[in-house]
Amino acid sequence: MEKKAVIEFKDVKKVYPNGTVGLKNINLSLYEGEFVVVVGLSGAGKSTLLRTVNRMHDITSGDLLIEGQSIVNLKGKALRNLRRKIGMIFQGFNLVKRASVQRNVLSGRVGYYPTWKSVLGLFSKEDKQKAVEALKRVNMASKIYTRADELSGGQQQRVAIARTFMQDPTIILADEPIASLDPKTTKSVMDDLKQLNKDFNMTVLANLHSVDLALEYADRIIGLRAGELVYDKPIAEVSRSDFDSIYDESKNKLSKEA
Ligand SMILES: Nc1ncnc2c1ncn2[C@@H]1O[C@H](COP(=O)(O)OP(=O)(O)OP(=O)(O)O)[C@@H](O)[C@H]1O
Numbered sequence: 001m002e003k004k005a006v007i008e009f010k011d012v013k014k015v016y017p018n019g020t021v022g023l024k025n026i027n028l029s030l031y032e033g034e035f036v037v038v039v040g041l042s043g044a045g046k047s048t049l050l051r052t053v054n055r056m057h058d059i060t061s062g063d064l065l066i067e068g069q070s071i072v073n074l075k076g077k078a079l080r081n082l083r084r085k086i087g088m089i090f091q092g093f094n095l096v097k098r099a100s101v102q103r104n105v106l107s108g109r110v111g112y113y114p115t116w117k118s119v120l121g122l123f124s125k126e127d128k129q130k131a132v133e134a135l136k137r138v139n140m141a142s143k144i145y146t147r148a149d150e151l152s153g154g155q156q157q158r159v160a161i162a163r164t165f166m167q168d169p170t171i172i173l174a175d176e177p178i179a180s181l182d183p184k185t186t187k188s189v190m191d192d193l194k195q196l197n198k199d200f201n202m203t204v205l206a207n208l209h210s211v212d213l214a215l216e217y218a219d220r221i222i223g224l225r226a227g228e229l230v231y232d233k234p235i236a237e238v239s240r241s242d243f244d245s246i247y248d249e250s251k252n253k254l255s256k257e258a
Contacts, residue, residue, distance in 0.1 A: 003031040003032065004031060004032040004067075005029045005030070005031055005032075005065075005068070006030055006031060006032050006034075006066065006067055006170060006171060006203045007028075007029070007030040007053055007064075007065070007066055007171065007203065007205070008028070008029045008030075008063075008064070008065040008068075009026040009027060009028040009029075009052075009062070009064055010027060010062050010063040010064070010065070011025050011026070011027060011061070011062035011063070012025070012026040012027075012052065012059050012061075012062035012063070012064055013025055013026075013059065013060050013061045013062055014045075014048055014052060014057060014059050014060050014227075015060045015257055019256045019257045020256055021227050021256065021257060022045050022048035022057075022227055023045050023048055023049060023052070023059070023227045024226075024227040024228045025062070025228070026049070026062070026228075026229050027229070028222065028229060028232070030203055030205060031203070032170075032201060032203055033197065033201040033202070033203060034203050034204070034219050034220055035193075035194065035197045035203075035204045035206070035217060035218055035219045035220070036203075036204065036205050036206070036218065036219065036220045036221075036222060037206050037207075037208050037213075037214040037217065037218035037220075037221050037222070038050070038205065038206070038207045038208075038221075038222050038223075038224060039208065039209075039211065039214055039221060039222070039223050039224075039231075039243070039246055039247075040223055040224035040225055040246055040247075041225065041246075041247055041249065044224040044225050044226060044227070045224045045226075045227040045228075046175075046207040046224055047175055047176075047207060048227075049205075049207075049224065050173045050175050050205060050207055051173075051175075052064060053066070053086065053171065053173055053205065054082070054083055054086045054088065054173060055071060055074065055079060055082070055083075058072070059072060066082060066085070066086075066171070067085075067170070084167055084169070085167075085169050085170050085171060086169055086170075086171045086172075086173060087108075087164030087165070087167050087169035087171070087172040087173070087202075088164070088172075088173045088174075088175070089157070089160050089161060089164060089172065089173070089174040089175070089177045089193070090160075090174075090175045090176075090177070091175060091176045091177070091179045091180070094160065095148040095156055095159060095160060095163075096148060097147070097148050097149035098147060098148070098149065099147070099148060100144070100145050100146065100147055100148070101135065101140065101143050101144050101145070101146050101147075101148060101151070101159050102128075102131055102135075102144045102145060104148050104159055104160075104163055105131040105134055105135060105159060105162045105163045105166055106123045106127060106128070106131050106166065107163060108134075108162075108163035108164060108165070108166030108167045109123060109127050109130075109166050109167070127166070130166060131144075131162070131166060132144065134162035134163075134165040134166055135159075135162050137162065137165065137192070137195070137196075138158040138159070138161050138162050138192050139158070139188070140155060140158050140159060140162060143155065143159075152185070153180060153181055153185070154181050154182070154185030154186075154188065154189060157177060157178070157181065157185075157189050158188065158189060158192060161189070161192045161193065161196070164196075165196060169202060170202060170203065171202065171203045171204075171205065172193065172196065172197070172202050172203070172204045172205070172206075173205050173206075174193060174204060174205070174206035174207070175206075175207050176207055176208065176209065177189055177190075177193065177206065177208075178190060178208070178210075178213070179209070186213070190213060190216075190217050193206070193217075194217055206218075211240070211243050215235070215238065215240070218235050219234065219235055220232070220233065220234050220235060221233060221235065221238050223242075223243075223246035224246075225246060225248070225251055226251065230245070230246060231245075231246050
């Protein structure tokens with residue numbers, strides 16, 4: 001069966017307003033259900049790559065397609081619909097700290113309600129039930145009424161994963177999802193992500209600093225160096241020594257445009 005491309009970068013270039021070239025001519029297709037890990041030195045462009053996918057960063061030239069549709073000029077409702085399809089799990093968790101776990105998880109459905117309903121917290125019975133299911137998936141159902149700021153970092157990250165699940169996304173972007181977590185919590189967060197990927201065929205694009213985790217969880221590893229795609233292999237073909245070149249400091253100099 002033909003693989004379905006979910007994210008396509010076509011000659012994508014990103015130049016920041018100060019002239020730093022974040023991405024250089026990226027050509028890359030990511031397919032339905034893949035778990036893709038991006039590796040590279042600090043400053044190589046990994047976060048930039050992830051953040052172009054949901055238009056947190058706009059690209060400078062080239063084209064970016066999600067499920068075959070160009071996203072570079074989307075505005076208003078069309079942009080909101082795009083973002084609904086894309087779950088994001090970031091390092092800072094982005095939970096509303098003073099709200100309950102339930103409220104945080106339900107906020108994943110906000111894109112499906114008119115603003116006034118979500119402001120008033122008028123979520124349907126079905127969605128409340130879905131929130132319970134989502135929390136069960138990440139082993140957090142017992143904390144449903146706990147305030148987010150009373151949870152550990154790992155628990156907060158699992159709530160963020162449950163919130164993402166509420167969106168029914170086709171893509172999950174995970175930008176260093178396990179930074180500053182202990183090894184055991186790291187494993188449970190990565191396992192939760194893998195589970196969503198497998199059970200619902202969601203495409204995961206994750207930026208990880210750990211080579212060991214990349215080798216353990218990825219179906220495919222891509223490497224960036226100084227904004228360029230320098231590596232792209234299915235996990236079966238990856239060897240540890242490949243990382244030496246991706247992580248070569250001397251080649252990680254970013255260019256600047258005047
Ligand atoms: N808003 C910005 N304005 C200017 N330059 C930026 C901006 N954001 C990132 N950069 C630069 O773009 C390059 C790529 O940054 P990016 O954050 O994508 O790297 P990264 O590979 O994710 O690094 P890290 O692993 O440290 O998070 C870096 O040189 C960075 O300084």
